[in-house]
Amino acid sequence: MASAAIETRQLSKHYGQRPVVRDLSFRVAPGEVYALVGPNGAGKTTVIRLLTGLAFPTAGSVYLLGLDLLKNPAIRRRIGAVVEAPAAFYPYLSGRANLALHARLAGGVSEGRIAEVLRLLELETSAERKVGVYSLGMRQRLGVAAALLTQPEVLILDEPASGMDPLSLHVVHRVLREAASMGTAVLLSTHHLDEVAAYCSRVAILEEGQLIDEVNLLDRRDRYRAQVSDVRRAQLALKTQPFIRHAGTRGDEVVFILEDSAALGRVAGALVAAGVELLGLARDNFDLRAYYRERVSAKRGVAPEEVA
Amino acid sequence: MRALLSIEFGKLLRLSSLRFSLVLLALFPAIWAFAPGVAEIYGFFVISAYQVPALALLTTMEFLLPLLVAIASAELLGLERTFGTISTVLLRPVTRSQFIAAKLIVATVYPFLLLAFMLAVGLISGFPFGYGSFLGGTGLGAGGLPGEGLITPGAALLELLRGYLIAACSLVPISLLALLFTVVWMNAAGGALATLGVLITMQLMVVFPGLERFLLSAQLSAYVQPVADLGWVLALLAVYSAAFAATAVVLFERKDF
Numbered sequence: 254m255a256s257a258a259i260e261t262r263q264l265s266k267h268y269g270q271r272p273v274v275r276d277l278s279f280r281v282a283p284g285e286v287y288a289l290v291g292p293n294g295a296g297k298t299t300v301i302r303l304l305t306g307l308a309f310p311t312a313g314s315v316y317l318l319g320l321d322l323l324k325n326p327a328i329r330r331r332i333g334a335v336v337e338a339p340a341a342f343y344p345y346l347s348g349r350a351n352l353a354l355h356a357r358l359a360g361g362v363s364e365g366r367i368a369e370v371l372r373l374l375e376l377e378t379s380a381e382r383k384v385g386v387y388s389l390g391m392r393q394r395l396g397v398a399a400a401l402l403t404q405p406e407v408l409i410l411d412e413p414a415s416g417m418d419p420l421s422l423h424v425v426h427r428v429l430r431e432a433a434s435m436g437t438a439v440l441l442s443t444h445h446l447d448e449v450a451a452y453c454s455r456v457a458i459l460e461e462g463q464l465i466d467e468v469n470l471l472d473r474r475d476r477y478r479a480q481v482s483d484v485r486r487a488q489l490a491l492k493t494q495p496f497i498r499h500a501g502t503r504g505d506e507v508v509f510i511l512e513d514s515a516a517l518g519r520v521a522g523a524l525v526a527a528g529v530e531l532l533g534l535a536r537d538n539f540d541l542r543a544y545y546r547e548r549v550s551a552k553r554g555v556a557p558e559e560v561a
Numbered sequence: 562m563r564a565l566l567s568i569e570f571g572k573l574l575r576l577s578s579l580r581f582s583l584v585l586l587a588l589f590p591a592i593w594a595f596a597p598g599v600a601e602i603y604g605f606f607v608i609s610a611y612q613v614p615a616l617a618l619l620t621t622m623e624f625l626l627p628l629l630v631a632i633a634s635a636e637l638l639g640l641e642r643t644f645g646t647i648s649t650v651l652l653r654p655v656t657r658s659q660f661i662a663a664k665l666i667v668a669t670v671y672p673f674l675l676l677a678f679m680l681a682v683g684l685i686s687g688f689p690f691g692y693g694s695f696l697g698g699t700g701l702g703a704g705g706l707p708g709e710g711l712i713t714p715g716a717a718l719l720e721l722l723r724g725y726l727i728a729a730c731s732l733v734p735i736s737l738l739a740l741l742f743t744v745v746w747m748n749a750a751g752g753a754l755a756t757l758g759v760l761i762t763m764q765l766m767v768v769f770p771g772l773e774r775f776l777l778s779a780q781l782s783a784y785v786q787p788v789a790d791l792g793w794v795l796a797l798l799a800v801y802s803a804a805f806a807a808t809a810v811v812l813f814e815r816k817d818f
Contacts, residue, residue: 307648308817329654336652341645345575357564358653399649 258438264313289442291459297442333400338415340396344385370398389416410441473539475511482530490527582629590617590683611717614683615700631739631756634668639749672732727784734801741809
């Protein structure tokens, strides 16, 4: 990874004698959607607070866009974040007035930006209502709208899906995906593994404040397994194809990852050209939930069924 | 910082404790101006409009005004905690020092605003007694309410302004102390209660005569003290205020949210 938009180095946080985050190091690149998952008390919220400078590390450091956040507070202009669930606003002000207040605190935003983020998060019709009467989902969407106000290069979100109905969730996912596609590094903490599996690039599994695993979901998403007449020859044939990111073998099957799922139709042609007969093809589904349970249970030394 | 300050003053105006305080402080002068039993119970007659604000101050300065000031200042920060908006604001390019400094400025100005309001309401409430010269005193100058002879409207108004200004100054450290305690506990009720606790404890400390002139609670009556002591009083209030404000900034800078 060339330049990291978010980076932690041996980050630790203790409350008194109790360690909450331990020796945590990870990097998130521009354009990535990175998820922190873990059971309650795993330290996800503390990590978010350390990343946003709301809490101070006991040891280690946080770099955002290559700069130490605590030494460069002005960098917050380039960062958007939601750290409360539900997102915190002045309940006696309207959604629009709250965003206007955020814009002032941020040193101003371009004309029409408030209207733009309200439209993006589908909040135009409720913009003049006081936030005190907003539903949880609306508050969360307003939180994401506020985070997007300054067109940040880094987005940090604590439980963005908390309290959201499926429609709100869909809206937020779309907005975050769009932000990432434009180069914004997105880091979110969540309990919703389906949400993670759907659109995150990588996921970090935390347990007792430690990073116990980091999974690249891109490598697992467009992944297929094929039964072929000659596994070795099929692997060699697929490896050389530009639309294949990775090809390996597993027993009597060849397992491959596509650069783009649209290229699936070209696999059969490549195999036939290499003189290999394709006997069967199926998506090699990655079960993040099962994987998560397995990793957390292994760390705890209990059976996977005991992990919620 | 200018944006932050205007936002903070906006928040102050929305505090429920401020609205309640304004109602109470409008009520007190009206009670003195229109209560029928003042002469029977207190043994004097209100004879001038200029005495009404002084009577209102004399009866609220002991407990009510410190209480109202402490509650509002504690609420300034405590409500942010309740709403969760401390984090929201600190995620913007606003330093912690700027955030707490804006609140300290509002907490410093607040007693002056509150007393300006009570003075204005007091003067308006006193209209039945007239605004001319009168034989007696305002209650805030030499001679107290009986006074030292004829007093002109200008002199009476000056006495009131002086008394109200000194009273506001002596409320400033209380306001800042409430904010400091709220920084410590991040809870408005805790901050206000701790402030009152400190004031009541200080009032008991008068049993140590050597300490009295250093006690914050003793300065609450500074507005009726002889002018000779004023320099000392104002210096002491400034030292208390600076110490409370500096401690609040230092603690807030190191707090985890």
